[in-house]
Amino acid sequence: MSVKKRAVIISLLVSLMLMLAKFLAYFITGSNAILTDAAESIVNIIASSFAFYSIYLSTQPKDENHPYGHGKVEFFSAFVEGVLILIAGVIIILKSSYNLIYPSKVSELLVGTLIIGVTGLINMIVGLYLLNVGKNEHSVTLQADGRHLLTDTYTSFGIVIGLILIQLTNIIWLDSLISIIVGFYIIYTGYKLTRKSVGGLMDESDLTLVEEVVDILQKNRHIPWIDVHNLRTQQYGPEFHIDCHVTLPYYFDLNKVHKEISQIDELVNSGFRKSELFIHADPCLPKCCNYCKMIDCPVRFEPFKAEIVWTSELVIKNQKHFANDLF
Template identity: 85%
Template structure:
């Protein structure tokens, strides 16, 4: 069994056990804020189940119908999880607002506080584990599930603090007020998760990754690599695809062009950047490129080298040769 599958199974089992514990705490106390935490745990279980299926599907090999693999399902999984969190938050706000107007008695808060505190600690440990595994395995699903559990931890901490205040002050309506505030935080967390997953589904560029790739190319650039432009990144679950155009001397034969492109591929995949599949288009150089070209023994040079153009993300993502950028 893969590391990702073990991690998501652990998350699902823990979510079920903690959900049962929180509902037990609610039946003991009758606390509206504890019910809020328990209701969010239902979302954890549903989201964890869907995440398990998405992890299973994303690890399947490419086929004729899915030439880029099945990794994008992880973004869809994160989107569903975010929507579920949003719905749970809205329901919590409405119910807690009603109980704020029509409060009801609560009891045995000490036992309930202890149970919620323990569940929050467990969620924090499992959440941090999922985030670390998700980053290591480049799994958006595991990271989303881990962040969800950390959100659950923060709400549990807030609820524990609120329950302690209720016991100290005997102000019952604090229970519902706290639940409303936690509900708004849950809605905000669901929005952030949904926003990130939609960005992935829409192939939103990962600018941090672009910076890493450009830094590697700039530090190890070869003289024939006159410029790099139209660089784009695309993620399919754990798989990464990079497209770019590279300007090479127009008199290079096909074997030499292939060798230069292969060196770029090897460079990116061996220098700390995430393993990626590259699609590199070779462009022929033009006389306007001469003033920033490093080919000192070029047989067709029409102008002397004047200054190197430093590759930056802002330059390489444009679909223009560097001299065209200078004209803007």
Template identity: 80%
Template sequence: MSIKKKAIILSLVVSIVLMLAKFTAYFITGSNAILTDAAESIVNVIAGSFAFYSIYLSTQPRDENHPYGHGKVEFFSVFVEGILIFIAGIIIIFKSSYNLIYPHAVGQLLQGTLIIGITGLINMFVGLYLIKVGKDEHSVTLQADGRHLLTDTYTSGGVVLGLILIQLTNIIWLDSLLSVLVGFYIIYAGYKLVRGSVGGLMDESDFTLLEEVVEVLQNNRHNPWIDVHNLRTQQYGPEFHVDCHVTLPYYFDLNQVHREISQIDELINKNGFRKAELFIHADPCLPACCHYCHMSECKVRAEAFKQEITWTPEIVIKNKKHFENELL
């Protein structure tokens, strides 16, 4: 079993146990704030179940109907999780607003506070673990689930502080007010997950990933690689795809072009970000490229080398050779 599957199973089991613990705390105390935290745990269980299925599906090999694999299902999983969190926040706000107007008594807050505090700590450790594994395995689902559990930790911390304040002041309506505030925070957390998943589904550029690719190319550039432009990245679950144009000397034969392109492919895949699939289009150089070309022994050079153009994300994403960028 892969480490991703083990991590999401751990998350699911922990979410079920903590959900039962939080509802026990609610039945003991009758606190709306604790009910808010318990209700979010239901979302944790549902989202964890869907996340497990999405991770299972994302690890399936490519087939005729899915030539790029099944990795994008992870973005859909994050979208569903965000929507569930968003809905839970709205329900919590409405119920708590009602109880703010018509408050009811709460009891045994000390026991409830201890239970919520312990569940919050457990969620924090599991959430940090999921985020670490998600980053190592390049899984947006695990990272989203980890951030969700950290959100649950923050809400549990807020609930604990609120319950302590209620015990100190004996102001009962603070319970519902705290629940409303937590509900708004939960809605915000859900919005961030939905926003990120939609960006992934629409192939929104990952600027951090782009910077990593450009840095590797810049630090290991070969003289025949005169410039790199029209560079784009797409992520499909644990895999990502890079396509770009590389300007090479126009007199290179097909074998030489293939060798240079293969070296770029090997370079990206050996620098440890993740498994990458590259689509590289070779462009022939023009006389206007000579002043930034490192091919010192070139027999057709029309102009002396003047200055290297440092590859940056802002330069390489443009669909123009570097001398054309200089004219802008």
């Protein structure tokens, strides 16, 4: 069993046990705040179940119908989880608003407080574990699941503080007020998760990944690599696809061009992550001479002035960079 599958199964089993514990706490106390936490646990179970299927699908090899693999399903999984969180937040606010006007009796809050406190601590441990595995395995699904559990942790600890205040002050309507506040926080978390997943589905560029690639190229650049531009990154599950244009001396033959491009491919894959590169080779132009460091160039038109430092802002532009425009 893969590391990702093991992690999501652990998440699913833990969520199931914690949900039962939270509903037990609700039936003991009758607290709306505890019901809020229990309802979110249902979302955890649904999300973990869908995450398991998406991870299974994302690990399937490429085929004729999916030449880029099945990794995009992880963004869809994160989107579904975000929508479920949003729905849970809205339901929580509606029910708690009703009970704020028509408060219900609560009891045995000390027992409920202890149960919610313990479940929150367990969620924090599992959430951090999922985040760690998700980052190591480059899994959007596991990271989304981990952040969701950490959100559940924060809400649980907030509810614990609220329950303690209720016991100290005996102000019953605080129970519904706390539940409403937690509901809005849950909606905010669901929005952020949904926004990120939609960005992934729409192939939104990840500037952090671009910066990592540019940093590797800049620190290890070869003299024939005159310029890099139109650099883009896409993520498909655990795999990354990178394409860019590289300007090389126009008099290089095909074998020499292939060698230089292969070196870029090896460099990025050795210092970055598992990536598939599509590199378009551009011939140099006379205007490139003043930032080209090919000392023995037989066709130089202008003297070398200065090197253009590659940055993420420069390389994402779909045009060659001429020194006259930058110096």
